[in-house]
Amino acid sequence: MSLALILGLAFWLGAWATNALVARHPFGRTPAGRIFVPVLFGITLLVLWEALVRAFAVPTVILPAPSAIAGKFAESTGLLWADFVQTVLKGALSGFVIGTGAAFLAAVACDRVPFLRDGLLPVGNFVAALPIVGLAPILVMWFGFGWQSKAAVVVAMVFFPMLINVVAGLGSAERMQRDLMATWGASYWQALWKLRLPAAMPFVFNGLKIAASLALIGAIVAEYFGSPVVGMGFRISTAVGVLNIELVWAEIAVAALAGSAFYGLIALAEKAVTFWHPSQRT
C-alpha cells in the first residue's frame, strides 16, 4: 500500500470520528456545527479522491486529482470568469428571469380565463416533455449563436414547470379562506392579491427551485449546438476534444458553485417569504 493511500484512509477515519463526536456534542446543534459536519464531509471526499488518484496513478484523462484541478482553476480564472458571465449571467439568468416571469403572468391569465387554462396546460405538459437536445439546435438556428439562443432554450425549459406550479399554487387557498373573501365582498383582484398569491408562495418557490437547476443545465447544454468562442458549454466540449481534462473539471466546479449559490439564494428568499408555512416554521 502506498503512503498516499494510508494517509488518505487515516484522514478519513479521523474525520469520521470527529463528525460522530460533533454530532453528539451540543456544538453539533449550533448553526456553526450544522455547517461544520457537511464541510468536513466534503473535505474528506476530496482528500480520499486525491489519495486514490495518487495511489493508483489514475491517468489524468480518466480522473485528474483535485489539486491539479485547483491549480488549473487558479491559473485560468480570467477565462472561467468570461465563460461564467456568458453562460450563467447572460444565458441562464436572463432566460430564468424571462421564463419564470412570463410563466407567472401566464398562470394569472390562466386563472382569470378558465378557457386558457384548459387549453394551455395540456399543451404545456406536451412541450415540457420535449427533449432539450431536440429543441436546442432549432432555437440556435432561430436566435443565432449568441447568448440569446441559450436564453431561449432556458425560457422553453423553465416556462411550463413554473406555470404548472403557479397554477396549482393559485388554487391552493382553502375553501374557508376563500369564503371569507366572499363574505367581505372582495373583488377578484383583491382576493388574488391578499389571499391567493400569498397562499401560492410555497408553490411559486418550488417552481423557482426546479427552474433554477433546469436553467443551468439548459444554458450549458445549448452551447454544445453552436456558440461564440466563449461559454462554459463551449469550453467543456472543446477542452474535452484536446484532452485538457483539468479545464473541463474546473468548469464543472464553476457550474456546481454557481448552481449551489443560485439555489441557496432562492431558498433564502423562500424562508423569508413563506416563514408562515408549516415546513418553514422553526
Next chain:
Amino acid sequence: MKDTGHADQPVIEAKGLNLVFQTADGPVQALKDVNLTIGAGEFVSFIGPSGCGKTTFLRAIAALETPTSGTLTVNGMSPDEARRKRAYGYVFQAAGLYPWRTISGNIRLPLEIMGFDRKAQEERVQRVLELVELKGFGKKFPWQLSGGMQQRASIARALAFDADILLMDEPFGALDEIVRDRLNEEVLKLWARTGKTIGFVTHSIPEAVYLSTKIVVMSPRPGRITDVIDSPLPQDRPLDIRDSREFIEIAHRVREGLRAGHHDE
C-alpha cells in the same frame, strides 16, 4: 344607530326553502321546506344534531350556497346582493385565520378590502382586540396562539367592520366553559349595544336559551325546522338567569324538540 331598512321589513326571510347537494353518492337534501322570518335586532339560535343543515342554512343566508328552490331575501334583496353590499360578518366553525398575517393583520384585512382609511383601521383593530381580550397579542402570528385564542381573533375580525348582520357558526364550540360564559356575556352586551341581527349556531341548549330571542330547533335527514321558540326571557340577562324557572322551562322545550326530531327517523 344605523339604518336597518324599513322597521316592518324582516331582515332575513326564507319561504319554502330547499337546498339539495349533488354528491357522488346521489343527492343530499340539506334543507327541506324551511320557512323562517327574522326581524331586525333579533338574536336567533339554531340548534340540532350534527348534519341537520345548520351550517348550510347560515351559508345560504350569506350567499355561500345557492338554494335549489324557494325564496330567501336579506334586507329585501337577494343574499348575493346583500353580500356585495357587505351586510354580513361571518364567523366560521373553524378560525380560518391567514397564517402569513399577524393577528392584527388578519383583523385589519376586511377593513383594507372595504377601503377604511389607515387611522380608522388601527382604531378598530385595537377596539375589537380589547373586546375579545387579545390586547397585546396583535403582533403574534395565528399559529403562535391557542385554538381558543384563534377563535376569538376570528370573532374580532368579524366584528371589526360593524356589519348589521352577524352570522356565527358554533363560534365557542372549541372554548372552555369559563371563557365561553364570559364571551356569551360579551356577545349579549354587544348585541344590546349595537342592535345587530345575529344568527348563531350552537350545540349547547343552555347557550341557545341564554343568548336568544328566538330558538330554531332543527332535525336531520332531510334538514328541516321542527320548532321555533320565542324566548320570554328579559333583554337584561345576568348569568344566573340560567337557574330561573323560566329558563329551565325553555331549555326543557328545546330538549323535547330535539328528541322529537330524533324519533321521526
